[in-house]
Amino acid sequence: MILSNKTIFGLIVLTLFLGVFFVLREPTTQTIQTIQTVQEPAITAISVNAMTNTDNQNYFEAHPVVKAVYVTSWSASRKDYIDYLINLAKNTEINSVVLDIKDWSGIIGYDTAVSEAEHYGAESIRIKNIEAFIQKLHDENIYVIGRIAVFQDPVLAKARPNLAVQSRAEMSLSPVHFLSSLVSSFSSLALWLDRLGLEWIDPASQENWDYNIAIAKDAISRGFDEINFDYVRFPSDGDLKDMVFPIWDGKTPKHLVIKDFFKYLRNQLPDAKLSVDLFGLSSSSLDDLGVGQVIEDAFPYFDYISPMIYPSHYATGFLGFENPAEHPYEVVNYSMKRASQRLSVFKESNESNVQIRPWLQDFDLGATYDAEMVRSEIQAVYDASGENFNGFMLWSPSNYYTETALKPDN
Numbered sequence: 480m481i482l483s484n485k486t487i488f489g490l491i492v493l494t495l496f497l498g499v500f501f502v503l504r505e506p507t508t509q510t511i512q513t514i515q516t517v518q519e520p521a522i523t524a525i526s527v528n529a530m531t532n533t534d535n536q537n538y539f540e541a542h543p544v545v546k547a548v549y550v551t552s553w554s555a556s557r558k559d560y561i562d563y564l565i566n567l568a569k570n571t572e573i574n575s576v577v578l579d580i581k582d583w584s585g586i587i588g589y590d591t592a593v594s595e596a597e598h599y600g601a602e603s604i605r606i607k608n609i610e611a612f613i614q615k616l617h618d619e620n621i622y623v624i625g626r627i628a629v630f631q632d633p634v635l636a637k638a639r640p641n642l643a644v645q646s647r648a649e650m651s652l653s654p655v656h657f658l659s660s661l662v663s664s665f666s667s668l669a670l671w672l673d674r675l676g677l678e679w680i681d682p683a684s685q686e687n688w689d690y691n692i693a694i695a696k697d698a699i700s701r702g703f704d705e706i707n708f709d710y711v712r713f714p715s716d717g718d719l720k721d722m723v724f725p726i727w728d729g730k731t732p733k734h735l736v737i738k739d740f741f742k743y744l745r746n747q748l749p750d751a752k753l754s755v756d757l758f759g760l761s762s763s764s765l766d767d768l769g770v771g772q773v774i775e776d777a778f779p780y781f782d783y784i785s786p787m788i789y790p791s792h793y794a795t796g797f798l799g800f801e802n803p804a805e806h807p808y809e810v811v812n813y814s815m816k817r818a819s820q821r822l823s824v825f826k827e828s829n830e831s832n833v834q835i836r837p838w839l840q841d842f843d844l845g846a847t848y849d850a851e852m853v854r855s856e857i858q859a860v861y862d863a864s865g866e867n868f869n870g871f872m873l874w875s876p877s878n879y880y881t882e883t884a885l886k887p888d889n
Contacts, residue, residue, distance in 0.1 A: 547622070552587075555588070555612060582626075584634065585631075593694055624704060629710050632680050637678060644724060645722070646670060647721050705783075707785070733769075741777055752782050757772050759792060762786045779833075786838070788838065788840075790806065791804040811855075811863070815864060834867070838871075839853070857871055
């Protein structure tokens with residue numbers, strides 16, 4: 480039988496499509512490999528000696544109870560804001576800051592020694608001299624915590640799509656669409672996006688772990704007193720059924736993937752002060768909230784567990800309230816008591832100095848958070864913790880805080 484030129488061309492297109500499709504996709508595990516847009520550099524090795532900073536430990540001993548505020552690298556780049564921050568610490572009980580190292584966008588706000596961060600385009604030099612910035616705060620008796628957003632990382636996802644969460648729908652392309660996409664940028668088509676349009680990296684990838692740990696080691700060597708890890712979870716919103724993971728097998732429980740990361744993190748940073756941010760509901764929920772966060776999984780590996788107890792983030796009906804945001808004391812007090820009870824059970828059979836130090840809300844959402852509302856949250860932490868009170872951290876997206884809610888510096 481003689482085939483027409485049109486038929487032959489169609490068969491060639493279909494053959495190419497099937498060949499490339501099955502190279503890129505493994506149907507038995509439902510994982511995919513994508514074209515890499517950036518050649519992978521070796522993970523930067525930072526020596527243990529470079530990390531060791533005895534001044535950090537001594538400084539921590541002077542601040543056993545941390546009362547902190549959150550600060551972005553953009554804010555920290557402005558002299559007027561630094562002056563505001565120092566005055567806040569002088570005039571109130573605030574004695575610590577939580578500064579973004581790697582923020583929600585995957586950007587690091589200062590020049591690091593982590594070569595792959597520069598290679599991936601992850602650096603934006605907002606703070607010109609991070610050592611001088613930290614020293615300035617230390618000179619004012621302010622404890623400096625560095626925050627790393629881990630698995631929400633649009634920069635790394637775009638640079639290394641083979642390590643990123645992929646979109647199943649974008650892989651379901653017609654032959655013509657598929658081949659045309661190869662001419663443009665296949666990797667950008669394959670990346671999964673959450674409801675805010677942000678990319679995530681696979682929480683099961685050791686390469687992703689090592690990248691974040693290299694950033695943490697570099698930060699410790701520059702004088703940060705403590706490293707705080709956020710976004711240590713699987714995605715929580717967006718089209719979750721559309722997600723395909725290149726490394727996670729889809730069978731290992733999510734919370735065990737996150738627990739393995741916690742264990743690896745502590746093994747790589749054995750002497751560092753470490754804290755971790757968890758969903759506020761992790762204090763009271765017995766499951767992993769669908770994102771891999773179980774509070775007991777974090778207890779063995781961190782110095783501080785920081786549930787994000789923002790009353791505005793609790794659903795209607797929590798504790799019987801129509802609007803939990805209007806009841807900050809009750810929400811925070813209950814959540815802290817539940818977290819403390821679970822920690823007490825853990826300590827009955829484990830030697831540990833881990834403590835609970837929550838994030839609290841200082842922003843308007845669901846209710847107006849004036850001085851009385853913010854202070855009621857802080858009081859709830861005191862009342863729920865008793866002699867085990869270990870401080871708090873305030874979150875405000877604006878980086879300006881309700882000073883009248885804070886006690887004067889003694």
